[in-house]
Amino acid sequence: MLSVENLSVSFVTRMGTNQAVDDISFTVQSGKITAIIGESGSGKSVACYSLLGLIPQPPGRIDGGRALFNGQDLLQLDTDELRKIRGRDIAMVFQDPMTCLNPYMTIGDQLMEPLRYHKKVSRAEARARALELLDEVGIRDPASTIDNYPHQFSGGMRQRVMIAMALINEPQLLIADEPTTALDVTIQAQILALLAALQKKRDIGVLLISHDLAVVADIADQIVVMQQGRIVETGDRDAIFRNAQHPYTQKLLQAIPRGGKPVALPVSEPLVTVRNLCTWFQSDKAPVKAVDDVSFDILRGEVLGLVGESGSGKSTIGRSLLRLVPVTSGTVHFDGIDVTALQARELKRLRRRMQFIFQDPFASLNPRMTVYDTLAEPLLLHDIETRSTVGAHVLRLMDDVGLARAAVRKYPHEFSGGQRQRIAIGRALATRPDFVVADEPVSALDVTIQAQILELMRELGREYGLTMLFISHDLAVVRQLADRIVVLHRGKVVEQANTEDLFARPQQAYTQQLLQSIPGRAVRTL
Amino acid sequence: MWRFIGFRVLQSIPVILVVITVTFFLVRLAPGGPFSAEKAVIPEVKAALEAQYGLNLPMFQQYLAYLGDLAHGDLGPSFKYPGRSVNELIAAGFPVTAELGLYALLVAIGIGGIAGVVASLRPNTAQDYIPMSVAMIGICVPSLLMGPILILVFGIYLEWLPVSGWGDIPGDKILPAITLGSTYAAYIARLSRAGMLEVMSQDYIRTARAKGLPEWQVVVRHALRGGMIPVVAFLGPAFAGLLSGSFVVETIFQIPGLGRFYVQAAFNRDYTMILGATVFLAVLIVVFNLLSDILAAWMNPRLRSQYGGGA
Structure with missing residues (x-):
């Protein structure tokens, strides 16, 4: 469904040119979760943002490549055409739900916004749809909370709202950038499960960006490993975990905390x-x-x-x-x-x-x-x-x-x-x-x-x-x-x-x- | 919310008391008195006058008497305009000054707000530098200079607008309002630019863009509210500053406002008039600061619910 070929992105600053993404290619299939793994600065977020024209240009610059989405090259579209795809066919969930929702608007208004803008539906219709989705992502009693402001929700609840907002136009592709990094571990597990369930139900493609191999291990179908702007390894999940080829992937696997410190200490006061x-x-x-x-x-x-x-x-x-x-x-x-x-x-x-x-x-x-x-x-x-x-x-x-x-x-x-x-x-x-x-x-x-x-x-x-x-x-x-x-x-x-x-x-x-x-x-x- | 307001009102009482006390003793420390100016007055007449106004009493007693009157809202008689009370003089001058201040504020918000927002949309380009340089000039040029320049250009060379008066000829309110508002327009431009730049770098702006909204909707629906909060918080002090700082403009344009009474009172040692105008302005400053703080807090949903105003 999405096929990225030879994408290169750089940032031009006074200090020189910084090659953030260097000739990467990957695909996202409909009905599958593809995870991009890399540490901060590896270019994983830049790569995904540049597909949707969400990196500031300048200093950002797309040097080359293609990104075919349903046969259309996203990188060749002008801003207006791209905007029609953003939020309608491709939606995003960001890392920090604390800062990604507008604190000055009720969550209901924010939820309805993409629907109202792209599909021109009436306010009452949009509200009904928003209530349905809030219910689906597990917000208790949506009817009474839809008019609340973001600060009245916990981090996990806000991320659920973000997910509902991304899904409200029934996109074909969902890009989730570190969706659980800012959350507690039990909440993280819930959000990941929710994402996986919604993806299955809608049979859409998901591009999951994460720094944490352990997080994506449970839900990803395909894994793309990035280091310093390049893709070092691509494969389906089991292959990566059983039989990682690249030393960097092996290092990431080893860094997953497991097992403990064996030495028992002598009892002291x-x-x-x-x-x-x-x-x-x-x-x-x-x-x-x-x-x-x-x-x-x-x-x-x-x-x-x-x-x-x-x-x-x-x-x-x-x-x-x-x-x-x-x-x-x-x-x-x-x-x-x-x-x-x-x-x-x-x-x-x-x-x-x-x-x-x-x-x-x-x-x-x-x-x-x-x-x-x-x-x-x-x-x-x-x-x-x-x-x-x-x-x-x-x-x-x-x-x-x-x-x-x-x-x-x-x-x-x-x-x-x-x-x-x-x-x-x-x-x-x-x-x-x-x-x-x-x-x-x-x-x-x-x-x-x-x-x-x-x-x-x-x-x-x-x-x-x-x-x-x-x-x-x-x-x-x-x-x-x-x-x-x-x-x-x-x-x-x-x-x-x-x-x-x-x-x-x-x-x-x-x-x-x-x-x-x-x-x-x-x-x-x- | 009411607790917050009550607390702030209580807080302002000592502030105003200090202002009264300091002003009261300062004006009396200045050499001369209301009846010692210009022509010499016969000592007996002067003594009689002073006795009539209670100026012969010990200073502290005068102070207590003044506070007592003030508690009843009585600012006392004017020493220089016999037969008229300070309350009447303020009531006569203030509406004019308030009207001038209001127009100036509208000018400041309109010009400053738009310039600041426009500049913030393309930082560090000509679209930013040009309005911001103009704003810097606006801050640097005092109204003392701005007024005559505007009079020269629009009044004398172009003959578009009248150069003095207030409400006599159509359009005579325009130049004073622009003169008085220009400095504040510049401040507001800088505040709104900074506020907008801050907000435009927030994550939720990226969220709005990711929804596919056109840029103008991102700015108007998502950024403006947060970006304007610093400006709103500045409006109170700005309006108070406009009122108390209007005397230069009132003098240049021959406007019969409070500012001119105030300056004349200072020259004339019109004790009660100086005090009355100072107290009046101090109360206004406190009130407008409070109002703009309440408005700024109300615009932020988090603060709104914190102060118990309901969400």
């Missing part, structure tokens, strides 16, 4: 003891009980995984332990000291021993400080080194986190996401802390980079003798690093167990549901 911790946030109505009566221990030298979906309070716990947010009640003992009772001055001294690694290496590093300054700051602040001796220490840290010493005078924007997270880890380890809270340290990273950073954390943890609280929404990631796991749901502890026990014999229904939602079950069973 707790370093951190959390008892009846409550952290509530004031709001207009009832207080929001972000953390509600939580108790657990973190043993010396272990990695404790803290797992939960967004809103489960896992980040708030991490922050509460370091007193980055005020604690409502309960106690946190660190090495015998009650952290919740400390004065500011004592807290500062203790913070040398307790460090934090944040999720987003783009936001947590000061863009106006060089790596040198970033790494030297904690050393000087805590009087570990003087101005004259700090240099050597900074360089040692660079070695430890696997960054070239020559890069020490660069600014954060000159580094990739993975490198930035290495800097953030270096900063956290600079003071040789006993305890580190790592809040989703790899969730903003590509999968192969994710694997590297996890490996680095594992190594450094051993080398520095660290005790770690590893917070993540991703059970598969936690499994690779954690000795024990605490599962959180709505501010309360649902279950805690050794990692292997938890995976082998989950006791609680919620844990079982989480485990079942881990994408890539098809891979594991192959």
